[in-house]
Amino acid sequence: MSVIALKNINKSYGSRMILSDASFNVDHGDLVGIIGRSGSGKTTLLNILGFMDIADSGEYFFDSQLIKPKDEKRMTVLRRDEIGFIVQDYGLIKERSVFYNIALPLLSQNTPKKEIKHRVDSIAEQLKISDLINEYPHEISGGEAQRVAIARALIRKPKIILADEPTGALDESAESDILEILHALNRTGVTIAMVTHNQVVANICKKLYSIVDGKIVPV
Numbered sequence: 067m068s069v070i071a072l073k074n075i076n077k078s079y080g081s082r083m084i085l086s087d088a089s090f091n092v093d094h095g096d097l098v099g100i101i102g103r104s105g106s107g108k109t110t111l112l113n114i115l116g117f118m119d120i121a122d123s124g125e126y127f128f129d130s131q132l133i134k135p136k137d138e139k140r141m142t143v144l145r146r147d148e149i150g151f152i153v154q155d156y157g158l159i160k161e162r163s164v165f166y167n168i169a170l171p172l173l174s175q176n177t178p179k180k181e182i183k184h185r186v187d188s189i190a191e192q193l194k195i196s197d198l199i200n201e202y203p204h205e206i207s208g209g210e211a212q213r214v215a216i217a218r219a220l221i222r223k224p225k226i227i228l229a230d231e232p233t234g235a236l237d238e239s240a241e242s243d244i245l246e247i248l249h250a251l252n253r254t255g256v257t258i259a260m261v262t263h264n265q266v267v268a269n270i271c272k273k274l275y276s277i278v279d280g281k282i283v284p285v
């Protein structure tokens with residue numbers, strides 16, 4: 067069963083074709099890597115997968131449901147509830163504590179405070195960042211910041227995690243730490259799709275695809 071299925075997607079910027087009749091699946095439990103040379107369209111693809119951009123034509127099925135470009139409300143809900151995002155520079159709110167950053171996806175709903183605390187504490191424990199909960203982003207290391215970002219991405223129990231160069235800003239030791247976390251999450255059933263040009267990152271993926279001349283091809 068696919069979490070995501072793209073069928074015959076086309077995407078251009080002006081006269082520049084980025085994706086051309088591209089099809090792609092991410093199945094439940096997958097750990098998928100998307101590689102390809104700079105400018106080949108990896109981030110464009112991830113933005114389409116995350117409903118942050120829309121393809122010019124083709125079909126997008128999320129959990130077997132066709133999502134049409136005009137379904138903006140549905141896309142907003144999917145982006146908020148079903149997809150966890152991890153980016154290279156962590157994307158944390160600098161003025162806010164680690165606790166607040168992790169809790170953020172729960173704050174837009176009327177989740178009771180007690181439940182928010184319980185869920186943040188539990189995910190922080192899982193990611194071994196419980197002792198950082200009252201720190202601010204500038205007080206923690208890059209590897210710790212990415213753990214916080216992963217906790218935030220997981221807190222709504224999304225159907226898929228989309229990661230753009232998740233270790234791109236980290237040194238080797240923090241990189242292997244984050245890769246081990248992503249790998250372990252996948253072993254517990256979390257579906258992950260990530261974009262990378264890093265071979266070490268690509269090596270942990272169960273399936274690898276490359277974008278070549280606008281097509282998404284298995285490597």
Ligand SMILES: Nc1ncnc2c1ncn2[C@@H]1O[C@H](COP(=O)(O)OP(=O)(O)OP(=O)(O)O)[C@@H](O)[C@H]1O
Nearest residue numbers: 079080084102103104105106107108109110111263
């Ligand atoms: N909003 C936009 N408007 C116009 N062109 C864009 C836009 N976004 C991306 N592009 C162009 O589309 C192409 C693909 O960009 P994209 O960022 O998807 O590539 P990438 O494979 O992620 O590259 P990198 O590995 O360098 O991050 C590039 O030539 C880029 O300049």
